[in-house]
Every structure is written in structure tokens, then in C-alpha cells.
Amino acid sequence: MLGATGTIGRATSAALVRRGYEVVCLVRPPAGSSGARVPTTLSRVMEGASVRFVDVSDPVSLDRDGFSGSRFDAVISCMASRTGAPKDAWAIDHRAQLNVLEAAQRAGVDHFVLLSAICVQKPLLAFQQAKLAFEAALLASGLRYSIVRPTAFFKSLSGQIERxxxxxxxLIFGDGTLTSCKPISDGDLGGYLVDCLEDARLWNCISPIGGPGEAITPRQQGENLFELLGRQPRFQSVPIALLDGIIGGLATLGLIAPSLREKAELARIGRYYATESMLVLDPQTGRYDADATPSTGTETLIDFYRSVVAGGVLPERGDHAVF
Incomplete structure (x- = not known):
């Protein structure tokens, strides 16, 4: 397992353990750690799995500390760049993934399951291009593969609950109906990634996947949240033109101050998600198609909202926070 410390990676590791797999999670050493001992928090989060510390940017570390001469049947990679900024994206979503793929080939791994993203269908951003470049390398590798492109995550849609x-x-962009998605829970997605090891129909194919139920717009998300809280809906619209102005300003200033170039790219990412649906894209019409977007699992976004409103814990979003 790669990316096992993230919420989806933890759910996937737990699903593997429940189904009886022997799971080894390759994670980066904590800052200042010699890697000699597994911190208690990691042991608790990845209960039932073993942990090995590796530097995914270093092929030697992957061979020596990760695969370490052991026999593995499969690799599941949930690894992804934290911010999506170009330097981070090409370092992790492409180069580090390539390092893992090459180490897996040297170790005789038979099957590589990759957690990608549905937004690579329309690759306007650096992180999407990096993901696609690695997908192409995986397809050309000769290994059996399963590439999973999920829609929006519950974590990504949880930012306004406290607000x-x-x-x-x-907050909505435009009238709140510009986009829609079929959100999928960590648990349902983790189970689907494990299914890729067991279901031959998911071998050697690219699988877009969403959660159960109909596609939902941001306005519907807000309406459902207000209903669960017993309040009258109140929306504040953010014009897309405002985002365009911010992007243009940061891009111009980035010519003078390089540190602002990354901020401009992050603003572009925000605009992308504000204007593009996370659904299957019909290449002939150029339109997103909810009916063509497969569904899996049992937990809906509204189920998740209900559990949080009732006292459940909000996921830590870190660099994924927008609002």
C-alpha cells in the first residue's frame, strides 16, 4: 500500500485487512525519525497492517526499505501530491509513482492498482497532466493494472459544515448548479479498490466510479445541509469572474515574484472545480453524463452530513481545504 496515511489509504488498508490480506504500508518516515520504530499513532491507524518507512523519491530506498526482497502479489497506490502545484504534482503523481512501478516490476509484482482522478478526462492543470503521464506508463508497463478514477470525496465536500x-x-459559484458529482465515501472507495484485486472485470481497464444515488449539485448540498440543521437555506454566490481576476492578477505578479506562480496554479485548481463536474465526460458531446457515471457502495453524502451534524468527527482536509 502506498498513500496509506491519507483517509482513503487508511480505509483501503482496513478493507484489505478485513478481507484477510497481508498488508504492508510503505510510508514516509516522520520528521526527525530514524525509522527504527513505528509511531503508536501509525500502528493504531493501520491496525492489522505492517509499516515500512521509505523515501518514494529514492529507488534505492524503495528496493531496500520497501520491497526489501519480499514477495508481493500486488501494489495499491493511493499516493497523491498534497497541493496539486506543478512541482509537487510531477514529483509525486508522476516521478514517485514511476519509482514505485519500477520497483514493483523488479520485485515481480503481478498487479498494480492505481487511485487516479476523474478530472484527468479534461487535463487543463499540471497535476492532471502528471497523473495522465503516469497512467500511460502503467498501461505500457506490461503489468496487470486497474486504474480507478473516482468522483468527489466526502472530505472535499465537508468544508462548509462548520461554516x-x-x-x-x-458559498456557491454562480447559481450553484454549474457542476454536479456523485460523491463517494472513503469506505466505499477503499472497498472498490480491493475489489480490483478480486474481480477480473476490473483488470486491465480504467474505471470511473462514483458513490450511490443521483448526481448532486453544490446548491443541493447546501439545501440538504440546512435541512439537517433545521435552518432556512442561505447562499452567498461567488462570481466566476472574480476567480478569473484573482488568477490573472497572481499570474501577472508571478512574473516578478515566483512564489506567486504556485498561488496562481492553486487558484486555477479552485476555478476548475468550480466550473467542471466530476462525472464521466462524453468525448463526442463534450458534456458530463451522470447516467454514464457508475455508482458503488451504500453511503451517500447526505448520510455523511447527517452523521457529522449528529456529532461525528469532521475529516482533516489539510491542503484540500478551499473554504
Whole structure:
């Protein structure tokens, strides 16, 4: 397992353990750690799996500390760049993934399961291009592969729960119906990634996947959240033109101050998600198709909202925070 410390990686590791697999999680050493001992927090989070510390940017470390002469049947990689900024994306979503693929080939691994993203269908951003470049390398590798392109995650759509609970309006772009998605839970996605090891129909193919139920727009997300809180819906619209102005300003300033170039790319990422649906894209019409987007699992976004409103813990979003 790669990317096992993220929420989806943890769910996938737990699903593997439940189904009886022997799981080894390759993770980066904690800052200042010699790697000699597994921190208690990691042991608790990845209960039932063993942990090996590796530097995914170093092929020698992957061979020596990761695969380490052991026999592995498969690799599942949930590894992804934290921010999506160009330097980070090409270092992790492409180069580090290539390092893992090459180490897996040297170790005789038979099957590589990759967690990608549905947004690579329309690759306007550096992280999407990096993911696609690695997908191409995996397809050409000769290994059996399963490439999974999920829609929006619950974690990504949880950022306004506290905002609304504190009496503030729900932010939308435009009228809140510009985009839609079929959100998928960590648990349902983790189970699907494990299915890729067992279901031959998911071998040697690229699988877009969403959660159960109909596609949902941001406005519907807000309406459902207000209903669960017993409040009248209140929305605040953010014009797309405002995002364009921010991007243009940062891009111009980035010519003078390189540190602002990354901020411009992050703004472009925000605009992308504000204007593009996370659904299957019909290449003939150029339109997103909810009916063509497969569904899996049992937990809906509204189920998740309901559990959080009832006292459940919000996921840590880190660099994925937008609002």
C-alpha cells in the first residue's frame, strides 16, 4: 500500500485487512525519525497492517526499505501530491509513482492498482497532466493494472459544515448548479479498490466510479445541509469572474515574484472545480453524463452530513481545504 496515511489509504488498508490480506504500508518516515520504530499513532491507524518507512523519491530506498526482497502479489497506490502545484504534482503523481512501478516490476509484482482522478478526462492543470503521464506508463508497463478514477470525496465536500453550523451562508459559484458529482465515501472507495484485486472485470481497464444515488449539485448540498440543521437555506454566490481576476492578477505578479506562480496554479485548481463536474465526460458531446457515471457502495453524502451534524468527527482536509 502506498498513500496509506491519507483517509482513503487508511480505509483501503482496513478493507484489505478485513478481507484477510497481508498488508504492508510503505510510508514516509516522520520528521526527525530514524525509522527504527513505528509511531503508536501509525500502528493504531493501520491496525492489522505492517509499516515500512521509505523515501518514494529514492529507488534505492524503495528496493531496500520497501520491497526489501519480499514477495508481493500486488501494489495499491493511493499516493497523491498534497497541493496539486506543478512541482509537487510531477514529483509525486508522476516521478514517485514511476519509482514505485519500477520497483514493483523488479520485485515481480503481478498487479498494480492505481487511485487516479476523474478530472484527468479534461487535463487543463499540471497535476492532471502528471497523473495522465503516469497512467500511460502503467498501461505500457506490461503489468496487470486497474486504474480507478473516482468522483468527489466526502472530505472535499465537508468544508462548509462548520461554516453553516456557525450561522454563515453556504458559498456557491454562480447559481450553484454549474457542476454536479456523485460523491463517494472513503469506505466505499477503499472497498472498490480491493475489489480490483478480486474481480477480473476490473483488470486491465480504467474505471470511473462514483458513490450511490443521483448526481448532486453544490446548491443541493447546501439545501440538504440546512435541512439537517433545521435552518432556512442561505447562499452567498461567488462570481466566476472574480476567480478569473484573482488568477490573472497572481499570474501577472508571478512574473516578478515566483512564489506567486504556485498561488496562481492553486487558484486555477479552485476555478476548475468550480466550473467542471466530476462525472464521466462524453468525448463526442463534450458534456458530463451522470447516467454514464457508475455508482458503488451504500453511503451517500447526505448520510455523511447527517452523521457529522449528529456529532461525528469532521475529516482533516489539510491542503484540500478551499473554504
Amino acid at each position: 453553516v453550523r456557525n450561522g454563515r451562508p453556504f
